Amino acid sequence: MNNVGIYIHIPFCKARCGYCTFCSTTDLFLQDQYFDKLIEQINASRGGKISTIFIGGGTPSSVSLTNTTRLLQALHAKFDLTNLAEFTVECNPESTTTEYLALLKQYGVNRISFGLQSVNDSTLKRIGRLHNYKVFLQAFDCARQVGFTNINADLIIGLPESKQEFIHSVQTVCTLPLTHISMYALELYPNSPIYNLCKSQYNFDDDTLADMYDQAVEVMSSHGFDRYEISNFAKSGYPCKHNLSYWQQCQYFGFGVSACGFIDDVRYTNPKTLQGYLQTPMHQLIEVEERLSTFDKAVEYVMLGLRLTQGIDLDYLQRQFDFNFFNQFHNSKFLLSRGLLVQQDNRIFIPPEHIYVTNSILVTLFDND
Ligand code: SF4
Secondary structure, eight states: OOSEEEEEEEOBOSSOOTTOOSSOBSOGGGHHHHHHHHHHHHHHSOOEEEEEEEEEESOGGGSOHHHHHHHHHHHHHHEEOTTOOEEEEEEOGGGOOHHHHHHHHHTTOOEEEEEEEOSOHHHHHHTTOSOOHHHHHHHHHHHHHHTOOOEEEEEEESOSSOHHHHHHHHHHHHTSOOSEEEEEEOOOOTTSTTHHHHHHHOOOOHHHHHHHHHHHHHHHHHTTOEEEETTEEEOTTOSOHHHHHHHTTOOEEEESTTOEEEETTEEEEOOSSHHHHHHSOGGGOOOEEEEOOHHHHHHHHHHHHTTBTTOEEHHHHHHHHOOOHHHHOTTHHHHHHTTSSEEETTEEEOOGGGGGGHHHHHHHHHOOO
């Protein structure tokens, strides 16, 4: 197998953030046991030539150097990494040390993604983050000194902070020598520690959020960060290759708790809880398995491709999946007539002014009743 990606989930964090929806635990004592299982899963895979790796979490930088080394060595032993184009590790500023970064560099990591979220210290405190902006800057400088030049920072839109504070964050990170900014929408779920605060004091309606998003896009664009996906912005030549491979239906292994993989047209998910992952025997590890038909893959190509600024290629859809966009989606003509979709030659995309409502456009497109 060539040009395959790898996603690895590290579910450990030093503290829980007030909005977290990811699979993570603060029980760092479980890490040795977890890495044993993770490495066992890597060794049990069929291996192959890998083009991108993404180690996310959780907080990969919160685990020991010993376990990090074991994982990196296992990857190098099992896979052919001679054509590796991108190797990203997510880091949280407070747990990123020079030793950790140097270790990553030594094993071929070439991209760091920092969980920054906001540059406003009061916001960071409110949402339960352990770092402040100064700590982020120290970690960022450290990464650059160790030799990393491809660096992303994550921001969140809709946090409990004012609109001005949010825009200040965007303006500030844009002045840093970053190559990439991810800007995710806050997913607020009932019972999360910041739910009441957000609802009572920072209850942004959809129009306000759309306005904040547009302003942020404008600021980023003026600093050379071009949007290539609804939540992702990059300097020229630096879109995240690993994420692009998901959106372009490339194959990838998923290792670790809650990780998904997509190999030979089969999408699989590992157990979603840490105990489930640790206790399930290796041969039963895959919890959900779904074989995608050609039709499923065509539909998924449309759904994922319309999140990208470049949209979808109608010729590719026809050639690869024998799928006619206009015949399959009865609402496509209506969406085109309203300017919610645009066709240019063989491509269809959501125009920039409507990208913030991508989800409702997709709901209409897929509603064939
Ligand atoms: S660092 Fe990320 S994964 Fe860990 S608790 Fe915070 S939001 Fe969740």
